[in-house]
Amino acid sequence: MAAECEVDVPSGPCGVAAIGRCSTCGRAFCVSHQAAAANPGHVVVDRCVTCLAAKKQAALTHDRQFGRGYITSGDARAELLARGVPKVELHKVSRELERRRFGGSRTVETVHPMGTGWLIGTFRWEYTEFSFGARDVVAEHPTVLRDHQTRDERQIFLRVRKDPDRHGYLVESGRRVASSWELLAEAVRRLARR
Numbered sequence: 001m002a003a004e005c006e007v008d009v010p011s012g013p014c015g016v017a018a019i020g021r022c023s024t025c026g027r028a029f030c031v032s033h034q035a036a037a038a039n040p041g042h043v044v045v046d047r048c049v050t051c052l053a054a055k056k057q058a059a060l061t062h063d064r065q066f067g068r069g070y071i072t073s074g075d076a077r078a079e080l081l082a083r084g085v086p087k088v089e090l091h092k093v094s095r096e097l098e099r100r101r102f103g104g105s106r107t108v109e110t111v112h113p114m115g116t117g118w119l120i121g122t123f124r125w126e127y128t129e130f131s132f133g134a135r136d137v138v139a140e141h142p143t144v145l146r147d148h149q150t151r152d153e154r155q156i157f158l159r160v161r162k163d164p165d166r167h168g169y170l171v172e173s174g175r176r177v178a179s180s181w182e183l184l185a186e187a188v189r190r191l192a193r194r
Contacts, residue, residue: 005030007048024051068181071156074149076188080118083192087116087147089168090158114171117144117158120187123179125159127172138178144169145188157184 005014006027018028023046035044035052044052060069070076091113098108123143128134141159150156157177160169177184 003028005033007033007050020046022046022048022051024048024055067185068153070185071145071181071188072153076145076185077147077149079192080145080188081147085118085191085194088119088144090114090117090144090146090160090171091163091166091168092171111166114158115146115148117146118188118191119143119160119169120145120157120184120191123157123177123184123187126176126178127159141172142169143177143179143184144171145184 003018003021005016005018007014007029014030014033016030016032018030020034021028025048027048027050029048033049035047035049036042037044047055091111094110094112095107096110097105099105120143122140124138125141125143126136126138129137142161144158144160146156146158154176159172159177161172163170
């Protein structure tokens, strides 16, 4: 006798003719209860829908606790605010060439405030440096978590350096932080525990 689908439905086990067996829980599953892959029209050959849903939920929970979700959801900021972790001032300096009335020019610096954030440590960044030609750089730099929510993930963390002339940190251009979200989230948690 052929195996029947053992995936639970509200009235008990499904009972339709099975086409495979789940490699996670060992239950037989039918076509309706075979896990669908992320790509439309594709299926996961050896998993039932129940186990795939549990795996996705576990991944979301892990991400919310330890990775990108913890940072992008605002949970990290809320924890730092609740613990009263001190912030640092952020600003950016732009340099413009100012022409003088009787010839010549001079460079004028303008300071632009960029809010505040929390200095979470030193992390690896990827960026392009333009001194004496363009070159791609991967280097360690102090990193700040901004204190306001943004949808642009490239603006959540900022590459900074201590400003010797003003109180706070200068924000430097940086393509992206190369360190993993898990490392960044762990640094935020360490800072909140201090």
